[in-house]
Amino acid sequence: MTTVLVTGASGTIGSRLVHDLAAAGHDVRAAVRTAGRAAALGDLAALAVVADLDDPAAVDRAVAGCDQVVLIAANSERQVRQELTVIDAAERHGVAHLIKLSVGGPAPDAPLVLARDHYQAEQRLRAAGVPATVVRPGYVMQNLLQFAAWIEPDGTWRLPFGDGAMAMVDAVDVAAALAVLVESGPTTDQVWTGAESLTMSDAAGLLSEATGRTITYTDGDAEAFYQRYVADGHEPRYARDITVLYDQVVRAGWVAAVAPDLARVLGRAPRTFARFAAEHAAEFTAATPSRSR
Ligand SMILES: NC(=O)c1ccc[n+]([C@@H]2O[C@H](COP(=O)([O-])OP(=O)(O)OC[C@H]3O[C@@H](n4cnc5c(N)ncnc54)[C@H](OP(=O)(O)O)[C@@H]3O)[C@@H](O)[C@H]2O)c1
Numbered sequence: 001m002t003t004v005l006v007t008g009a010s011g012t013i014g015s016r017l018v019h020d021l022a023a024a025g026h027d028v029r030a031a032v033r034t035a036g037r038a039a040a041l042g043d044l045a046a047l048a049v050v051a052d053l054d055d056p057a058a059v060d061r062a063v064a065g066c067d068q069v070v071l072i073a074a075n076s077e078r079q080v081r082q083e084l085t086v087i088d089a090a091e092r093h094g095v096a097h098l099i100k101l102s103v104g105g106p107a108p109d110a111p112l113v114l115a116r117d118h119y120q121a122e123q124r125l126r127a128a129g130v131p132a133t134v135v136r137p138g139y140v141m142q143n144l145l146q147f148a149a150w151i152e153p154d155g156t157w158r159l160p161f162g163d164g165a166m167a168m169v170d171a172v173d174v175a176a177a178l179a180v181l182v183e184s185g186p187t188t189d190q191v192w193t194g195a196e197s198l199t200m201s202d203a204a205g206l207l208s209e210a211t212g213r214t215i216t217y218t219d220g221d222a223e224a225f226y227q228r229y230v231a232d233g234h235e236p237r238y239a240r241d242i243t244v245l246y247d248q249v250v251r252a253g254w255v256a257a258v259a260p261d262l263a264r265v266l267g268r269a270p271r272t273f274a275r276f277a278a279e280h281a282a283e284f285t286a287a288t289p290s291r292s293r
Pocket of ligand 1: 007008009010011012013014031032033034037040051052053054072073074075101102103104114136137138139140143
């Protein structure tokens with residue numbers, strides 16, 4: 001049995017990972033920002049440890065005694081500082097394996113702030129000498145759930161992806177593969193995509209089949225997207241980054257390539273978008289924008 005700390009445990013990937021690791025019999029510490037967020041772990045809420053990543057003392061306590069750490073941090077202006085706090089604690093406590101969730105294309109001059117931030121954290125991780133595995137997931141299918149309510153009553157789905165294809169990956173697979181890495185130990189950098197490259201028109205077609213509702217993807221204006229995304233409650237810095245991701249990076253086809261690593265780790269083909277669409281059909285059927293706006 002391995003003692004594993006999972007940060008970001010209330011999030012899209014982290015919450016699934018906690019369940020997978022617990023099912024495999026590991027001793028899991030599910031780090032949540034506040035005690036109230038333990039509820040996101042459902043029946044595994046008892047595994048929660050409160051460790052705000054902005055609180056180095058709390059992070060130190062959470063890391064102490066762990067064999068492995070899975071580092072998942074939210075994109076924000078505090079992300080680099082938070083990740084360095086976890087990496088420093090892992091180094092101090094002699095953690096045997098740190099798995100860092102990163103992104104594709106980290107570089108000091110990357111077009112996305114979040115890719116520059118991940119680059120800084122990766123540099124620190126390499127320097128720390130903690131045995132590590134860096135994981136670069138592609139665009140996670142579950143991201144699209146936040147735009148289900150943007151589908152207009154007539155089925156128009158306006159987003160600024162252009163005709164760019166994405167090798168989208170299911171968060172279920174990312175979590176399952178992270179759990180495999182906990183079993184297998186440190187390895188080379190991983191690029192985890194789905195097995196197919198789809199445009200948003202393709203995705204809308206598959207969602208139409210799953211929901212029985214005609215959903216028609218339409219290329220949208222980047223600035224209008226940014227304004228609406230901020231109005232949805234996202235930090236302007238993050239919203240600008242996501243706008244660049246869609247309108248420039250995806251549109252240019254830079255996230256279209258399918259990589260073989262995920263299938264190798266899982267020992268099976270990645271889950272398809274059609275399966276994601278079937279599993280989330282209700283969310284894409286029920287969510288309609290408020291007509292009072
Ligand atoms: N989504 C993608 O397509 C994608 C692709 C590649 C890489 N990534 C990377 O994956 C990471 C995000 O993973 P995700 O998609 O699972 O994100 P997510 O669902 O937004 O989860 C982020 C987690 O971080 C937690 N968090 C935020 N601030 C915190 C703090 N101060 N202290 C402790 N925990 C805090 C959140 O807690 P609360 O629940 O309390 O907010 C949440 O559990 C990012 O580094 C991103 O760059 C994402």
